[in-house]
Amino acid sequence: MCLYDTEMNPTSIKLLKSIAEGKSHQTELMTLLSIGEWQFNTITRELMHQDYMDKTNDVFIFKNNAKAALFHNIANQIDVEKLLHDSNEQIFFNLTEPVTIKDIQDSTNLSLRTIQRCMSEFESIGVIKKVDDKISIDETKEQLYLFAKLLKTENERRNIESYADIIYQDKFRILKKIPKDQRADGELTGFSLFYDYGIDYQTTHNYFIKQESSLRLEEILIHALLIAHKNKDKNAITMAILFYLKNREKMDPLDIRMIARSYGISEIWIDVEGYVRNDPLKNIDLFLPRNEFEEKARLYDIHSDLYTLPVAYPQLFRDIGKKLPEATEACLLGGENMRMKGLKDRTKDCDIVVDDDKALNNLTNTLLDLGYKSLNKEHFTNDDRRIDPFDILEHPARSRVDLFKTRIAGKLVLSDTIVQRAKIEQFTKLKLRILSNEDIFLLKSVTLREGDIQDLSKIVQSGNFDWKIVWDELLYQEHLTCMNFSSLVLESLDYLYEQTSIRSPFYRKLISRVLDHEISKLVRNREMPLDGIIELLKGNDITEKMIRNRIDYLERKKHVRKIKKGDQVLIQAKEKIVFNVYSNNPVDARDRMKKHVEQLSKYFVLSDEIKKYALELVDQVVDKGIENGRKPTGLATAIVYLATIVKGDGYYTAERIAKASNLSQPSIHALYKLVKRSLSL
Template sequence: MGDVFTVSNTSLGKAILDAASRYSVPTILGGLAEKILPHLLNPTRLTDLAQLTGLSESALRKTLTTLMERGAVKREGWHYRLADDETLQRLAQLLKEKNLLKKVEPNASILYTNSFIIKAVPKGEKALGELTAFSRFPQYGVQFLTDRDYYVYPPTKIGPEKVLVHALLSSKSSYERSMCALFFLVNRTRIDIFEARKTAKHTPALGLLLDLENYVAGLPVSKPELFLPWNEFSDLCAVYGVKVEPAPSAVEIISNIEGWARKLKESVTAYLLGGVNMVLRQIKSSTKDIDLLVENSREYELIAEALQASGYEKAVEWSPGDRDAGPSNIFIHPTMLRVDLFTSKVGGIPVSDTVKARASSGMSLGKLRLMLFSLDDVAYMKLLTTRERDVSDAAEIIRRHGINWETFREEVEKIPPDILKRKAFVILENLDVLRMSYGLRIPRKLYSWLRRMAIDSGIKEFWKRGVDNASIIARDMGVHPSYVRRKLAELRRKRQV
């Protein structure tokens, strides 16, 4: 005799009956399925499922395979999620609420739940998990008065990126979200915005974080009502000793460049590869920095001398995203726009001759000749980096201008193999943001190609470090152990040859 299920006359009972009209009850509620379903309302990695449920990955994989065969679960890349079925999703939501009661204290308020839980308790009261969100702000130089303590469950290592994302998920007012923006500004050189986006992935915080990146720069955001008006934010920042300025107009940007270009001793050709390029093409209303690329060290020295003669200094503190983008130097000025000066490479990747050939003439300002990279190539270069605002700029280009994905792939294929293996992860994550937050379609073949390259690169890095346990690597990479074993066998054969 098969499993027997007794269904009560409750909301949960009714949801089970509704789901039973499409799925076998033993399949969706029997064995481990009942523990798994509530965690699949949003895409979740196998490693996260194991941590959340306390189940082994082999047991999870077996149950997930059965659920996929029955059409209840789908797999997308490294993530599993429920099928697009309202009855099944309603059942999973009710099961989730039932299970949460076991992990949430009587006095706690649940602020967010999915692969982790954010909750608040009266200040000073202990709770399961780790302190996070606004409770950690003082640790990072931002005093925030609150009568609650914020916790994340299950316990996890907390850095400034998670503090920021958890605070955004906890925020209930424009003031609190603006405090998150202030927290970002105070900790700008230590927060890895790319890691923050990865933490925010599959949560409502991702869209907020992308808006926050533009908000702190005085640039337009998609939902301005979620933050304080700019003048109020400026006053708030002043209380903490942080100065913010609104983004300049296009006329002010050109005047700024013209000011230091007068100091050039010789003629120089430079390429505009970022926000100024977009402003001149009327894709973007303003920008907070000037990204310039020159082809050789002589041209770099000429511009560097002109900048320093105009009162610019080399920046001492760089953010993680700045270091990843890899300009030869960053020049800052008390009242003028920051200049990121690149020499022949962006993100450590040589700019190809075809990219330069596609550039068009922009304008001449005295001895400075400015060339405009094509918008396809601007988007390509922005998707190579982990800097703040670059992925939102790429999205704006694609939405308003479009992009030739064939050209994009051709340029990616020119990247030196040792660099491409590292950059594949970055490009993939940025493409995920374009897809999830901006609703942009990414060609499946391109995405699959990059994903396979990233996985193979990750396996090889583990192997180089002496890790050859397929289960450990598979858990970290979010792939099936059999694939890892096959790639490890290939690496061993190559070493023997």
């Protein structure tokens, strides 16, 4: 959905310039432009439709409005043809605020080459200024700025109902407020759908979203929060929170964060997470006092268990220790670990990890003896499935227990260094290891659950926190597991900095590590223009210079090579280098691919039919030898994507499935096409 559909051609601009210079008669203008009557009529009709000019008999004059007046004044000062021809106009009105080249690409969908050509023209007429990597209209040129704002407003209103109030708009979606007695293009969202999900909240208007993708529950929540935040309406923000609490088990917390960030309100959403947990907030003035919130929660039948929680330590562990059949070791992590150290008041569950089957069985059977019941995996929430505990046990009056074996949340393993740093407490037959704050910090950095950003802040500020331990353990975990956690940690640290201004001392080293990984992914199966890599990765704290330095580093290490083709520099992977780190142990590709299919099936809760079909495709791929020389998990990911298309409803996009496997979208599409073509599907 591209919202801009009108571009001025050079002839139209020359016509307006001629009128600005005092030419007005049709015959005179046609002669100056060297065009025929049919083309002249087409151009003038469009310019009159765009409110630039009027016609009386055969005489053309500028309209008496701000748009025409601004054009007239600007045309006398600069070369308006360079300013407005073709795609330049679209880029011009996107420079009312400082933006990066990547921002312009996102908002216009134009190619990098087109944008660069436009910027060169703008610089030649002196209409823009650059500060670091941000570009904007020169603020000293007031009329130019006003003209750009006017064009931008016109574009935003194009194809939108005249009675609509735009809440948010980008090139993919429009969120708008509509009077209740009016119709609108799009579908209802935000507060307009609250009643359907158990929250009876009446508003004076309806809210519509127009977008190409299907509306998701997480988007309804963020749309409501965006509307409430725009109006600075504390009561409406509270209603959005109640909607979240009522429907939390149906939503994915990572998806909520991602959507909030795409709408520019991630900071507000992190505060919502904190408010639910009664943590300190960055924007406290946006929220009702706690007692008023709790009163509203009671009115809407939101049980206090959803925002006030039981405690586990020490009584639960005393009871476990007395009932265990033999000496057993376990490690305490997560929120309960923090609560017992005085770093938080409550937590919704108690996370425990053990290192072998014997300890797992002992602990599970003891909890069952204490009245716990194992939660059927069919009842796992999206968050539960993502964290993927070995078992979840619930009790009507005690803390929920999430049990992990060796690997925590499908990511970090219980390493010897983590175990050695833990403090030991003895509860009869239970030896409980209390994980260090540094290890809790790293765990929370890679799991990104609700409220984790506030927890990270509390851990860092608890005193005697050692960042070096976090960095060393991150590197050790990536070595042990052959997985990339650096990108997840960087995302967490960015959230932490946005919310609290806390910056890790290894932040720059982490960016370099993430950049190396991202560059490697981009060039793994193809040549990539250097300029293209820079524009894809640049932004926030990542500068062009940093990206160039990392590419130079990878070239020195013989991981990549630079190739000159025409006027472009291309980056290519060295064939002998595999950028993803894998174990050197020989692994059966069929087994590895099937295991990855099983993991993805569990992660996305795919039907048995889709999983069975995907496993059959693995056998066919291996039998044909297609896997030779290719990454097994990459092929398995593409097979799952293919299976969801053939046997499913297309709900699982390539982007979502690729993201779950830490695979780029170009890679999954290439492998998908390879499998489909090789198997003649």
